[in-house]
Structure formats: structure tokens, C-alpha cells
Amino acid sequence: VANDPEPMLSVEAAEERILAAAGAPLPDEEVALDAALGRVLAEPVLGAFDLPPWDNSSMDGYAVHAADVASATETAPVRLRVVGEVRAGGTAEVDVPPGCAVRIATGAPLPRSADAVVPVESTIASVDAAADANQAAPPGPRIAGFDPASPVPVACFVVAAVASGAYVRRRGEDVRAGTAVLEPGRRIAPAQIAMAAAAGAGTVRVHCRPVAGVLSTGDELRSAGQPLGESGIPDANRPGLLAMCRAAGADAIDLGIAPDSLDAVMAALKPAIERVDLLIVSGGVSVGPYDVVRSAFAAVGSVDLWRVAVQPGKPFAFGRTEPRSGDGRRVLLFGLPGNPVSALVTFELFVKPALRRISGVATATLDTDRAVTDDRLSKGPGRRGYLRVVVARDGSGRPIRDDRGRLRVRQSGGQGSNMLGAMAAAEALAVVPETVDAIDAGGEVEIRWLRT
Ligand code: AMP
Ligand code: MG
Numbered sequence: 001v002a003n004d005p006e007p008m009l010s011v012e013a014a015e016e017r018i019l020a021a022a023g024a025p026l027p028d029e030e031v032a033l034d035a036a037l038g039r040v041l042a043e044p045v046l047g048a049f050d051l052p053p054w055d056n057s058s059m060d061g062y063a064v065h066a067a068d069v070a071s072a073t074e075t076a077p078v079r080l081r082v083v084g085e086v087r088a089g090g091t092a093e094v095d096v097p098p099g100c101a102v103r104i105a106t107g108a109p110l111p112r113s114a115d116a117v118v119p120v121e122s123t124i125a126s127v128d129a130a131a132d133a134n135q136a137a138p139p140g141p142r143i144a145g146f147d148p149a150s151p152v153p154v155a156c157f158v159v160a161a162v163a164s165g166a167y168v169r170r171r172g173e174d175v176r177a178g179t180a181v182l183e184p185g186r187r188i189a190p191a192q193i194a195m196a197a198a199a200g201a202g203t204v205r206v207h208c209r210p211v212a213g214v215l216s217t218g219d220e221l222r223s224a225g226q227p228l229g230e231s232g233i234p235d236a237n238r239p240g241l242l243a244m245c246r247a248a249g250a251d252a253i254d255l256g257i258a259p260d261s262l263d264a265v266m267a268a269l270k271p272a273i274e275r276v277d278l279l280i281v282s283g284g285v286s287v288g289p290y291d292v293v294r295s296a297f298a299a300v301g302s303v304d305l306w307r308v309a310v311q312p313g314k315p316f317a318f319g320r321t322e323p324r325s326g327d328g329r330r331v332l333l334f335g336l337p338g339n340p341v342s343a344l345v346t347f348e349l350f351v352k353p354a355l356r357r358i359s360g361v362a363t364a365t366l367d368t369d370r371a372v373t374d375d376r377l378s379k380g381p382g383r384r385g386y387l388r389v390v391v392a393r394d395g396s397g398r399p400i401r402d403d404r405g406r407l408r409v410r411q412s413g414g415q416g417s418n419m420l421g422a423m424a425a426a427e428a429l430a431v432v433p434e435t436v437d438a439i440d441a442g443g444e445v446e447i448r449w450l451r452t
Contacts, residue, residue, distance in 0.1 A: 008309035010434075011349060011384055014316075018354050021320055022332060025360035026208040026277065033197055036188045038249045039206035040360040044180035048200030050172035054092060055110040059167045062101035062123060062156055063094075063114035066164040077124065077157035085152045086111060103152050110168055117167035122160040125153035175199060185362025187249065207360035212245040212351075213276040214238055215255035215268050217284035217293060218338060223257065236340045236420060237282040244347045245280070248355045255279075260290040262299075269296055273321055273331050277358055280351060283338030286315045293317065293335045303333060309434055310349065311383040312342035312417035318350070332358075339417040345386050345429070348450075367449040369428070371407035377430055377445060378438035379415075385432035388412045388422040389447060409447060426450055 009017075028042030057063065064080060072078040080101040084094050092109035096102050101118070102111050110117070175181050181199045182192055188206070196204055221235040222228055235257055245252035255272055258264040269279060284293040287305070294317055297303035303319030317335030324331060334351055336343045356364060371391070379385030392400045392408040399407050409430055413422030428447040432439055439445050 008307045008382065011308060011310050014306060014308045014310075014318075014350060015353050018318055018332075018350055019357055021318070021330075022354045022357040023330065024358075026210060026358050028205050028207050028360075030203045030205055032203050033193050033201065036193055036196070036204050036206060037190070038188065039204075039209065040187050040249070041182055041184045041192075041204060042207050042360055043184055043205040045182040045196045045199055045201050045204055047175040047177050047179055047181050049177045051175035051198060052169050052171055052173065054171050056169050057104045057106055057108055057110055057117045057167060058169045059117055059119040060106050061104060061117045061119040061121075061167065062158070063096055063104045063111050064101045064116055064118050064158070064162070065096065065098060065114060066116040066162055066166065068099055069118060069158045070161050072122075072158040072161050074159045077159045079126070079155055079157050081155050082153050101156055101158075115164045115168075116162045118156075118158050118160070118162050119167060122158060122162075124157040124159065125150075126155040126157060127151070127153050183362075185360060187359075187361055207358075210245075210250040210277045210355050210358050211253060211275065212250045212355070213253045213255045213269075213272040213279045214241045214245065215265070215272075215279070215281045216257045217260060217265055217281060218257070219259045219290075221257045221283070237336070237338070237343045240340065240344055241280055241282060241336070241347060244344065244351070245355070248352055249359055250355050260284055260292060262292040262295050265292050265296040266299060269300060273300060273324055274326055276331060277329070278332040278334060278351070278354065280334045280336060280347070282336040282343045285317050285335035285337060297333045297335060301330065301333060303335070305335075308350075309383045310346075311379045311385050312339060313337065313346045313349070313383075313386075314342065316346055316350070337417070340420050341388070341423045342417045344423055348429070349386070367451060368431075369407055369447050369449065370405070371409045371428075371430070371445055371447045372402065373430065373439055373443055373445050374408060374410040374441060376438055376441050377411070377432050377443075379432050381437050382434055384434050386429040386448070387415055387432060388426035389428050389430045390425060391427050391447075406444065407447065409445070 069078045083100045085103040086094055086108040087105045088107040090108055092112050094102050094111040096111050096114040181195050216235045216238040220233050222232040224234050224239055242252040255268050258268045281293050284291045294305055297319050301319050301321035303317055305317045308316050319333040320330040332354055336346045377387050389409040390412045394400055412425040428449045431446045
């Protein structure tokens with residue numbers, strides 16, 4: 001039929017098209033561990049050496065020959081002469097003759113001639129050689145800990161047998177030299193930094209950070225904190241979207257506010273193209289007389305105005321520039337709705353996956369959950385709704401789950417696409433399918449956590 005609107009694109013189809021256009025991950029660079037947080041590995045991190053690098057003690061205690069203490073019990077302790085000490089950072093070249101022990105600290109290398117460690121808790125120190133020279137019952141109460149400042153005793157009574165290898169952390173048991181300890185495509189969090197450092201890496205090879213330019217359009221917009229005058233409104237999208245980019249691991253460049261004129265929008269976008277990997281423009285994306293963003297995008301590349309079956313999220317435009325002169329890359333062009341909730345939700349749904357892809361993240365992980373809603377969740381027909389919700393928690397702050405493991409959610413405020421209050425209060429988006437107009441109170445709903 002002639003006046004049938006073009007069919008709407010599903011959220012998945014839109015994402016798929018964006019990812020197909022996003023292209024290869026950005027080139028890589030070497031960065032110090034100190035600068036690696038949030039970056040994405042471009043190459044595996046290999047263990048530079050075995051880890052632990054040598055056999056070492058997992059306890060404070062005594063390095064012994066297990067055979068010497070095989071008969072040790074509480075009632076028949078075995079006395080060992082203590083011939084020395086190894087501390088963390090000390091040498092393994094300490095001789096432990098048969099019938100003798102060496103005091104050892106956690107993490108200290110195991111003397112080569114010993115084969116096990118007796119934890120200090122299974123020993124009684126003897127400081128007076130004369131008093132126990134006859135190997136009579138041990139003199140004092142068992143000491144519960146290890147005081148590195150205390151003098152090395154002349155002897156110790158072992159009250160429990162240990163097997164050969166007991167309390168010894170073996171060389172290479174964590175990591176074998178040359179094997180990958182971290183795989184490429186993984187975003188680096190604190191544990192990965194610690195792992196890389198432990199593996200002997202001072203630097204890691206990561207993908208370059210994506211750079212995003214963020215522009216707001218609208219004659220009515222004023223920079224945050226500026227007087228509004230007669231009919232101004234604060235520009236919420238630019239600070240919000242800049243922060244979204246940064247929270248997603250990108251560098252973000254503030255391109256300011258452009259009035260609703262093609263020349264002004266072009267003037268803001270053109271010089272940015274050589275400096276950014278993607279351009280994010282909010283407002284002015286529809287087809288009204290003052291909606292110039294699509295024309296601006298068309299002037300620097302190709303663009304489609306999409307009808308995505310999503311609410312909030314209309315209108316939305318996506319395209320790419322011509323290959324740029326510097327490196328031949330095409331800059332991704334995102335035209336997001338002006339309404340602030342729509343801008344943030346479309347960023348979440350469509351810009352983030354593109355950022356992840358060019359950042360080099362290998363696999364997407366979606367942070368979803370099942371919940372029961374306390375409120376009726378309604379939205380327009382035929383579109384997938386992403387409603388702003390909070391999660392019920394108990395007195396200690398833990399999310400409450402029912403006997404089927406489902407969370408409980410309610411709306412975090414008014415659901416208008418202009419109503420930032422509910423977005424700012426939200427912990428999650430409740431996903432209401434295209435096929436229903438509403439989910440009644442008590443119904444089950446999938447949620448998507450809004451944790452960065
Ligand atoms: P538009 O997409 O330009 O038609 O704008 C839709 C609605 O969003 C209008 O009410 C605009 O005033 C509002 N709007 C557009 N851009 C912003 C912005 N950067 N911050 C806050 N509201 C905006
Ligand atoms: Mg506008």
C-alpha cells in the first residue's frame with residue numbers, strides 16, 4: 001500500500017547493521033600497566049616465567065623432611081633442631097640436615113633439601129636447649145602464630161605429621177612460563193592488571209581508545225549552569241553522552257552546542273571528522289523544517305533515518321562518513337533523539353555495542369535478570385519498551401529474590417522520554433516485548449541492569 005510506512009527495524013536488526021558498519025577494531029599500542037585500566041587487550045599476556053617462580057612455603061612454620069616427622073602426634077612430639085631461617089625474599093640454598101628444621105615464612109623459598117613445611121600451629125618452640133635436651137615433654141603451651149621478630153628457637157617440637165609436599169606452593173602451579181594468562185579481546189579490570197604484573201609484564205598491548213565527538217543541537221539549548229533566559233532549556237544530553245562515552249572506555253570530545261542550522265552543524269562536525277572515530281549528535285534528527293542533522297550527515301557521508309521498534313528511541317539516524325584522508329577510516333555517525341531519556345537509552349542500545357566493537361572487545365556480555373513487576377509496565381504497541389525501574393532490596397541492600405530467583409522491580413518515576421528523573425533514579429531497564437502493550441503488576445519481565 002502506498003502510504004504504508006516502511007517496516008520498523010527490530011532492536012537486534014539495528015544493532016546488527018551498526019556492528020556490520022562499525023568495521024575492524026582500532027589499531028593497538030603498548031601502554032604501561034598503570035594506564036591499562038579499562039583498555040582492551042590486543043594481544044595475549046604471556047607468563048614471562050613460571051609462577052610461583054620457585055617452590056615456596058604457603059605457611060609460616062618450619063621446613064622439614066616429612067619422613068622425620070611421620071610419627072609426630074600431640075602426645076609424642078618429634079623434636080627437631082632448628083638450624084636456621086628463610087624469610088620471604090631469602091635464599092633456598094639453606095641446608096636442612098636430617099633431623100633438623102629451618103624456620104620459614106609464608107612465601108619464602110623452600111630450602112632445596114627440605115620437602116615439606118610444618119605450620120607453626122603444629123609446633124612448640126623450644127628456646128632452652130638444656131631444658132629439653134632429654135626430649136622430654138615439651139615445655140610451654142603451643143604458640144598460635146609466628147612472630148618474625150622472635151629469635152629463631154634452638155629446637156621445635158612437631159605435634160602433627162605432614163606429608164611430603166605439604167604446605168608447599170610448587171613452582172609453576174599457577175602459571176607456566178610462555179602460556180597465556182590473559183586473552184585478547186578482554187577489557188582490563190583490576191584483577192587483570194594484577195595478573196599481568198604477576199606474570200612479569202610491565203606493559204600490555206591494547207587497542208587504541210575510541211574517540212567520540214559529542215554535539216548537541218537546538219536553538220533552545222544552554223550550557224549547564226548558564227541562565228535560561230526566556231525560553232532556554234539546559235543541555236542535558238551533551239554532559240550525559242560525554243559521560244556515557246567515558247564510562248564505556250572511550251575518550252570524548254565536547255563539540256559544544258550548535259543551533260538548528262545546517263551551516264552551524266556542518267561547521268561543528270567537519271573539523272571533528274579527522275579527530276574522532278564516531279560522532280554523536282543529539283536533537284534535530286527528525287524530519288521537521290529545523291531538523292538539519294540528517295542533511296549534515298548526508299553531506300559528509302551516507303546516512304539512514306531508521307524507524308527502530310524501540311521506545312524510547314525515536315528518531316534515530318545512523319551512517320558513516322566517506323573514508324577520511326588521514327587513515328582511510330570511516331567515522332561512524334549517530335543521530336540520537338533530542339529527548340534526554342531517548343538519547344541515553346539509544347546510546348545504551350546502539351552506540352555502546354559499536355564502541356565495544358571498535359574497542360576490540362571480543363564478546364558482548366549482557367547484564368540481564370528476571371524480575372516480577374510491582375507496577376503495570378505499559379508502552380506503545382509494536383515497539384520494544386525499555387522502562388526505567390528500581391529493584392527492591394532488603395535492609396542490608398541486597399536485591400530481594402523470590403523462590404524462583406526473580407527480582408522485584410517498580411518504576412523509578414514517570415516514564416516520559418523527557419523525564420530524566422526516572423532515568424537518574426533507575427537501576428535497570430525493564431524490557432517489555434514488542435508483542436504486548438503492557439505487562440500487568442505481578443507479571444514477569446526481563447530487566448537489563450544499568451551498571452557500567
Ligand atoms: P528534537 O529531537 O530536536 O526534536 O528534540 C526533542 C526534545 O528534546 C525537545 O523537547 C528538545 O528541547 C529536547 N532536547 C533536545 N536536545 C536536548 C538536549 N541536548 N538536552 C535536553 N533536551 C534536549
Ligand atoms: Mg531540536
